[in-house]
Amino acid sequence: MLEFVFRDHLRLAVHALVLFVAGLLLAVPVLRWRVRVLILPARGLMRFALGLMGRAPGIARGAGVIFAHNAAVMFLCVASGFHPMLPAILTVWTGINIGVLVKAGDDAPGLLKALQGPPDGWKPGPRLTALAGLLVPLIELPCFWFSAAMGMGMGQRIQAGAALYAEALAERAAAYACVILPLLLVSAVAEAVAIRGMGPPDAATGDG
Numbered sequence: 001m002l003e004f005v006f007r008d009h010l011r012l013a014v015h016a017l018v019l020f021v022a023g024l025l026l027a028v029p030v031l032r033w034r035v036r037v038l039i040l041p042a043r044g045l046m047r048f049a050l051g052l053m054g055r056a057p058g059i060a061r062g063a064g065v066i067f068a069h070n071a072a073v074m075f076l077c078v079a080s081g082f083h084p085m086l087p088a089i090l091t092v093w094t095g096i097n098i099g100v101l102v103k104a105g106d107d108a109p110g111l112l113k114a115l116q117g118p119p120d121g122w123k124p125g126p127r128l129t130a131l132a133g134l135l136v137p138l139i140e141l142p143c144f145w146f147s148a149a150m151g152m153g154m155g156q157r158i159q160a161g162a163a164l165y166a167e168a169l170a171e172r173a174a175a176y177a178c179v180i181l182p183l184l185l186v187s188a189v190a191e192a193v194a195i196r197g198m199g200p201p202d203a204a205t206g207d208g
Contacts, residue, residue: 001175005146012149013142016091020145023095030096031103042097045069059192067188070140071181074147078172082158082165087151094144122196129197132190139187143180150176 006013030038052065073094080086124132150172157163 001178004171005150005175005179009146009149009153012152013145015152016088016145016148019088019091019148020095020141023092023097024099025095026092027096027099027103031100038093038096039100042100045097046101059189059196062192062195063185063188066191067185070143070184070188074144074180074184075173075176077144077148078151078154078176079169081151081154081169081172084152084155084159087148087155090151091144091148124193124197126197129194132197133194135190136187136194139183139190143183143187147176147180 029035049065049069053062057065077087077090077094080090154163154165154168154172157168158165
């Protein structure tokens, strides 16, 4: 299954990377021209995540929310592949959403504050925080690009008459569950730890 995900879909994953970067760049004019139809969904998702987090979630709850969100978005990219254009559009849209949140950042401080936990809680030290922060993009972004690639590849096969949707989706869902989901769990825990480490230092801080 590793070969099926990472070797067979490498070319399309590169395409997904390009589409994702295009979405990030499009976020600039979207914010400049205040395209509300694209801005509001991104902020709505952020506020929804904040609601699920609660006021001061532990690392397990924070990682759980991050994992559930990423897993749902990426599986949607796979399952939407009854036509290759749909995962491609979702890839661009995801890039726009992330770009909007990074550039605007109205709700990001609230999410960071929530995940940083109580002042007297455990905080990872700077080395562990840096390592966790590095793992997130190294794992999460390729997972997204390969998920989108599986959706686009499935769409190409279906449109060419080489596969039926149910059969093609079952094959990719199995690969997604065995390969992508475990990596997303590692990434989610790393992200929760990294954000926790961005909080103010306290007596409980250590390099773990």
